[in-house]
Amino acid sequence: MSTVRQIYKLLHWELRLEWRDKYALGSIFLYVITTVVIVYLSVGNALEGPVFNALYWIILFFGATVAAGRSFLREGGRRHYYYYTVAGPLALLFSKLIFNAIVIWLIGGLTFALLSLFAPLAVVVYPLPLLLAVFFGGIGLSAILTFVSAITARAGGSGTLMAILSFPLVIPLLKLLLDAGLYAIDAGSNDVWQPIYLTVAVDLIALAVGIVLFPFVWRD
Amino acid sequence: MEKLMRQHWWKALSVLILLYALIAGLLVPLKPNLLEVSPNAAVLGERQSFELLGYNTHFTRDADNLGAWLNYGDGYALKATAVEVLDDRRATATFDFPAGLPTDRPENKRLSLIVSGRTDGAFVSPDVVILRQESAPADLPAVRAAWEAGAMQAGDLTAHPGMTFPYRSLLAETIRNTYFHVSLWFAMMFLFIAAVVYAIKYLRRKARLERGGLPELTALHDVSALERADHWSVAFTGVGMLFGILGLLTGAVWAKYTWGSFWNWDIKQFTTLIALLIYAGYFVLRAAFPDPERRARLGAVYNIFAFACLIPLIYILPRLSATSLHPGAEGNPAMGGEDLDNTMRMIFYPTIIGWTLFGGWMAGVAYRTRLAGERLLRRDEMRQA
Numbered sequence: 001m002s003t004v005r006q007i008y009k010l011l012h013w014e015l016r017l018e019w020r021d022k023y024a025l026g027s028i029f030l031y032v033i034t035t036v037v038i039v040y041l042s043v044g045n046a047l048e049g050p051v052f053n054a055l056y057w058i059i060l061f062f063g064a065t066v067a068a069g070r071s072f073l074r075e076g077g078r079r080h081y082y083y084y085t086v087a088g089p090l091a092l093l094f095s096k097l098i099f100n101a102i103v104i105w106l107i108g109g110l111t112f113a114l115l116s117l118f119a120p121l122a123v124v125v126y127p128l129p130l131l132l133a134v135f136f137g138g139i140g141l142s143a144i145l146t147f148v149s150a151i152t153a154r155a156g157g158s159g160t161l162m163a164i165l166s167f168p169l170v171i172p173l174l175k176l177l178l179d180a181g182l183y184a185i186d187a188g189s190n191d192v193w194q195p196i197y198l199t200v201a202v203d204l205i206a207l208a209v210g211i212v213l214f215p216f217v218w219r220d
Numbered sequence: 221m222e223k224l225m226r227q228h229w230w231k232a233l234s235v236l237i238l239l240y241a242l243i244a245g246l247l248v249p250l251k252p253n254l255l256e257v258s259p260n261a262a263v264l265g266e267r268q269s270f271e272l273l274g275y276n277t278h279f280t281r282d283a284d285n286l287g288a289w290l291n292y293g294d295g296y297a298l299k300a301t302a303v304e305v306l307d308d309r310r311a312t313a314t315f316d317f318p319a320g321l322p323t324d325r326p327e328n329k330r331l332s333l334i335v336s337g338r339t340d341g342a343f344v345s346p347d348v349v350i351l352r353q354e355s356a357p358a359d360l361p362a363v364r365a366a367w368e369a370g371a372m373q374a375g376d377l378t379a380h381p382g383m384t385f386p387y388r389s390l391l392a393e394t395i396r397n398t399y400f401h402v403s404l405w406f407a408m409m410f411l412f413i414a415a416v417v418y419a420i421k422y423l424r425r426k427a428r429l430e431r432g433g434l435p436e437l438t439a440l441h442d443v444s445a446l447e448r449a450d451h452w453s454v455a456f457t458g459v460g461m462l463f464g465i466l467g468l469l470t471g472a473v474w475a476k477y478t479w480g481s482f483w484n485w486d487i488k489q490f491t492t493l494i495a496l497l498i499y500a501g502y503f504v505l506r507a508a509f510p511d512p513e514r515r516a517r518l519g520a521v522y523n524i525f526a527f528a529c530l531i532p533l534i535y536i537l538p539r540l541s542a543t544s545l546h547p548g549a550e551g552n553p554a555m556g557g558e559d560l561d562n563t564m565r566m567i568f569y570p571t572i573i574g575w576t577l578f579g580g581w582m583a584g585v586a587y588r589t590r591l592a593g594e595r596l597l598r599r600d601e602m603r604q605a
Contacts, residue, residue: 155508168497172532209528213521
């Protein structure tokens with residue numbers, strides 16, 4: 001089987017599993033709703049501009065960490081050895097990566113919808129930078145978090161280790177996304193495309209390094 | 221690297237360079253300049269005396285040949301009619317201002333004060349006196365002639381004899397931190413690069429073994445080349461982190477004197493803190509694996525990944541920020557032409573080499589300690605078996 005075909009199969013598998021137990025979907029749905037309600041309770045009508053931007057990315061980031069942290073643990077026990085016999089490392093990495101990216105995009109969409117629902121005014125003036133930031137940022141976040149979760153899964157999948165390792169690694173990307181978000185709320189002061197194409201650059205670095213290094217991580 | 225560890229010339233060299241940097245970097249004086257000029261404004265068409273407060277100046281020695289000019293630019297300047305010296309650091313310069321500025325427009329102009337004497341050489345205190353012109357002067361050619369007559373002639377300005385560091389108004393003596401703070405970052409980067417190189421070496425050797433290559437022969441109680449690469453990587457990362465922490469601390473001390481507080485959340489402080497957190501994660505990750513093979517392999521993987529994430533952190537994000545107060549914020553950090561002149565280069569560049577060599581030596585000692593501990597452990601285990 002070619003790698004693309006393997007990725008497709010594994011992704012299909014992943015999505016079907018998800019559809020059966022709806023664990024990721026359900027937990028994310030609850031997480032986003034709870035957080036947005038808490039945000040609304042604490043911030044209230046001040047939910048505008050920079051506050052919106054900050055809270056949006058914080059919610060997205062923590063949701064992404066929780067979702068991606070589980071990606072190499074969901075098979076449970078030693079069942080992943082079976083996957084390793086049927087698929088190559090790249091196919092495995094990319095199936096998880098694409099799945100996580102989809103989940104992150106879902107979180108981004110859902111959070112945006114709910115936050116806008118509660119915000120007193122239309123905060124986002126230019127949706128395009130935000131849309132692009134969520135799209136490329138989702139890929140970047142998913143690339144970094146999937147890779148780190150692959151490493152931590154080898155150490156027993158402790159959530160603390162995942163947090164310690166991934167937070168500093170993700171911060172440059174998050175800074176770029178926050179910058180891009182500023183343009184969406186019309187508070188940016190420089191070139192709109194700069195944070196976007198730098199996000200793409202970070203995505204490419206993370207993907208390239210992940211592709212090269214994953215074969216050393218995936219099995220013992 | 222192991223062969224290099226047994227040689228001593230480069231260790232001695234690193235110590236010599238660092239001693240040189242410490243002595244020259246701390247003892248060479250700053251170029252004379254003015255701390256204060258008061259008053260900071262004058263009225264056109266009147267006579268005005270300015271009190272000068274110098275720094276590192278020797279006015280009494282230059283009492284007979286001290287000259288002062290207010291420089292308008294474009295070849296226009298005004299020579300002081302009299303310069304009275306009070307003591308080494310205090311002098312009074314008197315100017316007779318013409319009726320207008322050499323321009324036909326209303327203008328608010330900040331003029332630079334140039335002082336020149338034989339002992340101190342010429343120095344410029346930028347934008348110290350403000351002149352205000354409401355409307356074009358009635359007799360423009362006469363005014364222009366007056367300003368042209370006062371311009372500096374060849375031979376008026378003398379160069380400072382001897383070696384000095386540039387005086388930058390806000391930085392003052394803290395400019396010396398360039399040698400100890402900036403060079404530490406360079407050395408840290410070189411050490412991290414060395415750590416990544418060894419991490420890559422580890423993974424390549426590992427991959428060769430897994431493809432069916434033969435493991436090289438090592439005694440049971442000895443450490444194989446594969447494991448050695450891992451030990452090097454850890455040693456370099458550790459020393460690199462130490463240098464990073466020192467760089468952050470020297471930067472914080474500098475920030476206290478120039479920005480007013482140790483920590484300002486300046487973009488450069490922020491990104492370097494994150495960089496150090498990333499590398500701290502390396503040691504946490506290694507501690508999480510009891511199995512040495514897994515620890516080495518995943519440690520090497522994380523080291524490479526961390527280095528790749530370090531590049532946007534150190535080379536991209538700081539350049540994006542428009543609000544950084546750090547010198548060289550507009551371009552290459554701290555390497556800008558205005559903050560580094562040739563006398564500083566004579567100390568700054570060797571210091572980078574010195575710290576790098578010294579860091580390599582420290583890493584070597586750490587490596588040999590690790591290796592010795594490992595060998596002792598294995599010997600003990602063999603004896604018990």
